[in-house]
Amino acid sequence: MNDEQIEHFEAELRLVKLAEPPPALLTRIEKLRPVQKVQYSEQSSTHSEIISLSLLFRWLIPAAALLVAGLMVWRSGLLPFQDVSWLRSAAAPPPPVKADDVQIDQELITSFDAVAKMPDGEPVRFRCRKWMDNVVVSDRRSGLVLQERTPRFEVVPVGYETY
Amino acid sequence: MATLQQCNRVNSGSEDDPTEHKDWERWLESHARGLLFFARQQTRCEQDAQDLVQDAVVECWKRHSGDSPPPLSLVYATIRRRAIDLARKDERRAGREAAVLREEQQIWFDSGVEERERDRLLQEAMNNLPLIYREVVALKVWGGLSFAEIAAALEVPANTAASRYRYGLVELRKLTKGRF
Numbered sequence: 001m002n003d004e005q006i007e008h009f010e011a012e013l014r015l016v017k018l019a020e021p022p023p024a025l026l027t028r029i030e031k032l033r034p035v036q037k038v039q040y041s042e043q044s045s046t047h048s049e050i051i052s053l054s055l056l057f058r059w060l061i062p063a064a065a066l067l068v069a070g071l072m073v074w075r076s077g078l079l080p081f082q083d084v085s086w087l088r089s090a091a092a093p094p095p096p097v098k099a100d101d102v103q104i105d106q107e108l109i110t111s112f113d114a115v116a117k118m119p120d121g122e123p124v125r126f127r128c129r130k131w132m133d134n135v136v137v138s139d140r141r142s143g144l145v146l147q148e149r150t151p152r153f154e155v156v157p158v159g160y161e162t163y
Numbered sequence: 164m165a166t167l168q169q170c171n172r173v174n175s176g177s178e179d180d181p182t183e184h185k186d187w188e189r190w191l192e193s194h195a196r197g198l199l200f201f202a203r204q205q206t207r208c209e210q211d212a213q214d215l216v217q218d219a220v221v222e223c224w225k226r227h228s229g230d231s232p233p234p235l236s237l238v239y240a241t242i243r244r245r246a247i248d249l250a251r252k253d254e255r256r257a258g259r260e261a262a263v264l265r266e267e268q269q270i271w272f273d274s275g276v277e278e279r280e281r282d283r284l285l286q287e288a289m290n291n292l293p294l295i296y297r298e299v300v301a302l303k304v305w306g307g308l309s310f311a312e313i314a315a316a317l318e319v320p321a322n323t324a325a326s327r328y329r330y331g332l333v334e335l336r337k338l339t340k341g342r343f
Contacts, residue, residue: 010332014305016272019273028217029221032221
C-alpha cells in the first residue's frame, strides 16, 4: 500500500460514523456529573466572608502587636520621668538563686575487674567501677534545695606489673 | 447537617449552573461515541465497555476539577488503564464473556441499509486486528486525536503510535478484503 492508498482508505474510514451510545449510558453519566462550580457559587457568600475575615486577622494581629510595642517604647523612651515601674516589674526576670550550701559527694556502687586479650595475645586487666555522683545546692533564704544524682561508669586499664 | 445537604446536592445535580451543564452536555455528545468505541476495543463485553466509559468520564471530570472539560487524551488513558485492571481482575471470565459477545453482536457503526454489510465487515476486521493497532486506529480515525495525544493516552512514544497506525491501516485494509 502506498501513501496515496493509505490516505484514501483513511478518508473512507472517517466517513463511517460510529453508532450512538445507548441513552441509558448517557443518563447514567449525566446523573453522576460532579457540580463543583455550583457548590462554589452557593457557598460563595459564606466562603468570601471567611476569606475576608482571615485576611483581616492576618493583618490585624501583627498590626496590634506593633502598636502595643510602639506604645511601650514610647512610654519608656520618650517619657523617662514618668513612672514605668509597672513595666519593669512585669518584665523583670526572677531573682537568681544564691546558694549558701553546696555538697558534692560520690558513692561507689559496684567495682569489679575484667580481663581481655589484645590481638597479640597479651592479657589486659580493666578495673571497672560504677559511681553515683550527688550534688546538692541549697538556698535557705528562699527555701530552695536542688539535688542532682548522676551515675558514672569508670574503666581503668591496670598493668600486671602493678600487682 | 450542612455537609449532608451538600453531598445530596452534589449527587442529585438538581441545582445547576446552566452554562456548565451545557458545556458538559456538549462535551458528552461530541465524545461519548468515540469513548465508547475505544472502550469496546479494550473489553470483551459491552457492559464492561459502558462501565469503563462512565467511570473514566466521571473520574477525569472530578480529577480535572476545572471549569473546562478534561483533556480527551486523559479520558482515553483512564479508560485504557481501567480496562487493563479489569482484564487482570476478570481473566477467568474471559471465555464466558467472549461467548456472550458473539451472541450479542453489538453494532459499532451507524450504518444505513446500503452500508450495513460493509460496516459489519469493518467491525469484524477491527475485532481481528491486534489490540496495539486497533486502539491507535480507533483513537486516530474515530477519536480524532493527534499522534501526540495518542502517545499520551497509550503511554508510548509518538513515533511508535504513528508507525502502529500505518501498519494498522494496512492490516485493516487487508482484513476488509478491498471493500474500501
